[in-house]
Amino acid sequence: MPRRTDISKILIIGSGPIVIGQACEFDYSGTQACRSLKEEGFEVVLINSNPATIMTDPMMADAIYLKPLTTQSIKEIVEIEKPDAVLPTMGGQTALNLARDLQHEGFWRDNDIKIIGVNMDAVDITEDRQLFRDLMESIGIEQCKSRTAHSLLDAKEIVEELGGLPIVIRPSFTLGGTGGGIVWNEGEFERKVLRGLELSPVHQVLIEESIFGWKEFELELLRDKNDNVVIVCPIENLDPMGVHTGDSVTVAPTQTLTDKQYQLLRDAAIKMMRSIGDFAGGCNVQFAMEPGSDRLVAIEINPRVSRSSALASKATGYPIAKIATKLAVGYTLDELPNPITQVSSACFEPSIDYVVVKIPRFNFDKFSGVDEELTTQMKAVGEVMSIGRTFPEAMNKAWQSLEIGRSGLGADGYSDPDRKTVRERLLKPYWDRTLQIRNAFKYGASVEEIADITKVDPWFLQQIRYMVSLENRTEGQSLDSISKEDLFEVKRAGFSDVQIAWLLSKSGEKLTEQQVRNKRLEMGLKPSFKLVDTCAAEFPAETPYYYSSYESENESIVTDRKKVMILGSGPNRIGQGIEFDYSCVHAVLAAQEMGYEAIMVNCNPETVSTDFDIADKLYFEPVFWERVLDIYEHEKPEGVILQVGGQTALKLGKKFVEAGIKIFGTEFERIDFAEDRGEFSKLLKRLHIPFPDYGTARNAEDAVAIADKVGYPVLIRPSYVLGGQGMRIAVKEEELRRYVEKILQTHPENDFLIDKYLDKAIEVDVDSVFDGEQLHIAGIMQHIEPAGVHSGDSTAVLPPYSLSKLVIETIEAYQYRIAKEMEILGFLNVQYAVKNEEVYVLEANPRSTRTIPFLAKATQRPEAKIGVKVMLGAKLTEFDLESKLKNWAIKEPVFPFDKFPEVKKELGPEMKSTGESIYFMENFNDEHFRKPYEFKNLYLSK
Amino acid sequence: MTASIPNRKPAILALSDGTVVHGRAIGIAGTTGGELCFNTSMTGYQEIFTDPSYYGQLMMMTYPHIGNYGTMSRDDEAGSVMIAGLIVRSFSDEYSNPIADGSLQEYLSAHRVIGISGVDTRKLVRHIRTKGVMNAVISSEILDEAELVKKAQEWDSMVGLELATKVTRKEAQTISSDGPYKIAAFDYGIKQNIINNFVQRGCTLRVFPAEAKLEEVEEWDADGYFFSNGPGDPNASSPYGLPMVNYAKQTGKPLFGICLGHQLMALSEDIPIKKMFVGHRGANQPVKNMQTGLVEITTQNHGFAVDEKQVDTSKVEITHINLNDKTVEGLKFKNFAGMSVQYHPEASPGPHDSSYLFDQFLDMVKQAAE
Secondary structure (H helix, E strand, C coil): CCCCCCCCEEEEECCCCCECCECCHHHHHHHHHHHHHHHCCCEEEEECCCCCCCCCCHHHCCEEECCCCCHHHHHHHHHHHCCCEEECCCCHHHHHHHHHHHHHCCHHHHCCCEECCCCHHHHHHHHCHHHHHHHHHHCCCCECCEEEECCHHHHHHHHHHCCCCCEEEEECCCHHHCCCEEECCHHHHHHHHHHHHHHCCCCCEEEEECCCCCEEEEEEEEECCCCCEEEEEEEEECCCCCCCHHHCCEEECCCCCCHHHHHHHHHHHHHHHHHHCCCCEEEEEEEEECCCCCCEEEEEEECCCCHHHHHHHHHHCCCHHHHHHHHHCCCCHHHCECCCCCCCECCCCCECCCEEEEEEECCHHHCCCCCCCCCCCCCCCEEEEEEECCHHHHHHHHHHHCCCCCCCCCCCCCCCCCHHHHHHHHHCCCCCHHHHHHHHHHCCCCHHHHHHHHCCCHHHHHHHHHHHHHHHHHHCCCCCCCCHHHHHHHHHCCCCHHHHHHHHHCCCCCCCHHHHHHHHHHCCCCCEEEECCCECCCCCCCCCEEEEECCCCCCCCCCCCCEEEEECCCCCECCECHHHHHHHHHHHHHHHHCCCEEEEEECCCCCCCCCCCCCCEEEECCCCHHHHHHHHHHHCCCEEECCCCHHHHHCCHHHHHHCCCCECCCCHHHHHHHHCHHHHHHHHHHCCCCCCCEEEECCHHHHHHHHHHHCCCEEEEECCCCCCCCCEEECCHHHHHHHHHHHHHHCCCCCEEEEECCCCCEEEEEEEEECCCCEEEEEEEEEEEEECECHHHCCEEECCCCCCHHHHHHHHHHHHHHHHHCCCCEEEEEEEEEECCEEEEEEEECCCCCCHHHHHHHHCCCHHHHHHHHHCCCCHHHCCCCCCCCCEEEEEEECCHHHCCCCCCCECCCCCCCEEEEEEECCCCCHHHHHHHHCCCCCECC | CHHHCCCCCEEEEEECCCCEEEEEEEECCCEEEEEEEEECCCCCHHHHHCCHHHCCEEEEECCCEECCCCECHHHCCCCCCCCCEEECCEECCCCCCCCCCECHHHHHHHCCCEEEECCCHHHHHHHHHHHCCEEEEEECCCCCHHHHHHHHHHCCCCCCCECHHHHCCCCCEEEECCCCCEEEEEECCCCHHHHHHHHHCCCEEEEEECCCCHHHHHHHCCCEEEECCCCECHHHHHHHHHHHHHHHHHHCCCEEEECHHHHHHHHHCCCCEEEEEEEEEEEEEEEEECCCCCEEEEEEEEEEEECHHHCCCCCEEEEEEECCCCCEEEEEECCCCEEEECCECCCCCCCCCCCHHHHHHHHHHHHHHC
């Protein structure tokens, strides 16, 4: 049964800008969907307002509309394109909600457009908690007791029925559970119910019995039109019920279920999917199970691809979005091959022979006053995934992936909090729960005690206790005394050389990571690379998707081609998100076009760069020095590309230089140089380029002296930070002292800078590529908000809307002079402030930036590829550099303040936005320009 | 604190082709051997260890953590552990399951099972996948590699090996007697969950030993005949299996076979059985029902199979095929009222997609009786 022939043109709806609860996993699935449809010869029409997506690249669809995700835009596109079908399941809740709104208007029917991949009735059922509940009851699936409230009075009555607090609030139709949460006491009850009612577009909330502390599971299902169903991957949450699954540490496959219990979940999931409709596509089902019993309750079902389906795809190798798309256009599971093995069927359930751990990444540091307790409303901004042969190995690797300065689950040089703090921290769910569990074991707590407090399943606790036992055993030894067998066991449990060095230093001289590395290599202890193959090695697989483990057989065969290793950008966080993954993917493509074998290293399961179809070889590994070096030593590429993965990759630059490894593009010393304000200012002075007066300080006294010299207000900035982390504006001495104290707490080792803050200046952001001779200006973006608001949080207009010709020419000249003087090869971004027609340089970033994808979309030039190709030796004369932009393009930031109601909306030098959209404007009467222009000064704070 | 680092004796796994790997002993100390096979199920280790079809085999689990949820009596598929030895990557001495009876270590010790942990199981799976199945030994008392390899080479080959009589019950036993239809089940190593499936469907079920006397079967006069799964080479079970299948055929009553039973039914129609290169063992095998076009995710455990090249379609219809390698998974017989499947519709462990086969068989029985 081949694909359907009654449709030929399909509209895909994207998910728009990155927000908490909806991140680049939808670019990953959307990209797979586009490729999957193009493969089948369909014409693909795409709408997405997020310029930093791969799915909106020209090769992905036949017609791409970078327009606001509104029903109006869709109507306009349909008018022009006249598609036969719409696939609304790849763009998260945003796309489903749009499709649903248009369905209710009768729009799809009126325009004879078929909905594929889902039934709209199914969306209605799953989004309306009462409908869902009634349906589950009718098919015999247990639910937690609950009822819908339309008013505070309703809510109060329901709580009485349920036997009192605690209860859970779930507003209907909100993204990522916005406004939801557990209510423990009377004090917060009214406030939370009212907020839920307000936030729900239909003003209703579900009041539910609390099953806090139960075990939580998720299953990913695929079904074809013949009603064949497979479960791609069962996932177990380490954090029990009460924490949003997006905020939970999760593990694949399940670890603590017997087969009989797992089959209860499987049967229920299939029954649920069949009950909501007969569509062909994917589904995600969440369950809770009472510990010590077989009592199972269904939490929810989502008839679309999701964050978890992206995770399940990366965890198993099974490309859910790709297959779901094929099913939506009429294929059946049994006629599709398993894309990983090619020799077996896609109609099967992956079996994995390793353990996957996902840890969410949070950014609480950006929002002062934020409530850090994890609840049923998602707060994480990104996540890392790690693969190990055992849970301890995967757990340590996940902590190495997080990029929060840790080298594993503790034992890495940080001082442990005191016993009381650990206990307090364990009483409620927080982001660092696994680390606090480790700390509690260090203090001698028992599995029973910790299980009692946290409700985390004892099996996970037993594993962490084993890790702590290994720490304790290692602490008593020295580099000379430790046996190969003991060291092997510790490496097998995922401990990094940094951790081992720290542990072995406890009873003797201080060791370095390198000493441990040398010792273990002497002993012959190095990781082997194993294949992710969906089938536990039952069948041969060719797909080059690897992870490292301390095992005895290497499966990653090194080719004799010339190779380049590209370091990914790690977990999404504020300041470093999908824009960097976009550049990573383009770096892979550029390297391949230049004849290189492209090797990708990354640990973010939401991304396109970790799709096994992108690079020639994918190592799903922490972007952590030891792991990266292990891969480098195995593959021996010609060199590495660090300038596309944001600060993650650049941070490792110094170590690559020290190890004598080639870094493509601008010399690393030069990149580093741009971070050194003193050196960089000397360079600007040499070039006669103005910059705000500044000074370097180490303490508050220095800072005050400098501020007195340059004059208030001043900008305080630590070096080597991302997204303006820790940056503040101070208008008086008292404030300055307070900020300095704070910086010294978080970055005690760094110098920091005190800049003269140019009040009410216009900020301009310029991206360019330099090949040693020619400078290609990718774009000059004028910010609407004044300098002082972080560039990532500003509304940027391309080309400038009010700069004089002279200012623009000055900027272009400065950009060239800086590029030439810094001997740039590849990307150069410079940020300027313009005040009274005078142009000042604020900072230079010799790397791909957050704005590169925006510029690529606005000008229709492959800016990221151009930059990378130049790094690899191409000349700018080889490219068509003509911009196709008519009128103006605006980059509009999106903020997460709705997720943090306790935090005031204010903008400053520290970035707070999670994503952006692009908007094309014809004139300045457009409200996308007028609105931010009107409010440009409103939120400027410190 | 260091108590949670298990202190286990060294152990060695040696394969007949000379491959040797070192690990740590689990279960009891000693030496054991058998055909080395692997199972890809991620849950259900206890059901696997007690599945009589695995009698005499060394079981290597591809999922690395084994023992996580301990053991409980409801997960036993037979009265004792059937595997000859166990190979795992990471063994959980401790477990988490409030309703478990005890740890897997305690269970293995009680059942006198010898095993090895800490092994790069994935490497061995790849090895077997390319080299084919072979015998191996595990020992924690002999640590001489050459001696162990020699032992592995001398171990009895599975080809021609008769094992069903070692696991069958000794006496016929009526399990339930309150149903309208009488099913005679032949126990070549029948799994508990097959019995459960019949009982749950309200059958009067009598289970006969592998070498039951024809007279006692005749005397019971069943409405339908079931031939169970079991270990060993099906050809070696023919001497007692085939007469019983042939008897059942001539009664005109419906027949149903699973695994070894399926193979015996095929052999009775002169359809040859071959030894597979690797075999299917896991809970994720896709099987297509050729009559409905639907796919079932099935539990499988077999190293022998109907030779798909030698199927005489005048005698049988192929009703089920394996989607991965297109091997024969199910037959409908044309010369008598019979159906059989190579896989395990009773699951345990594994998905419940195929339990409809029990209903189908009982419908046949009902129709034949009316």
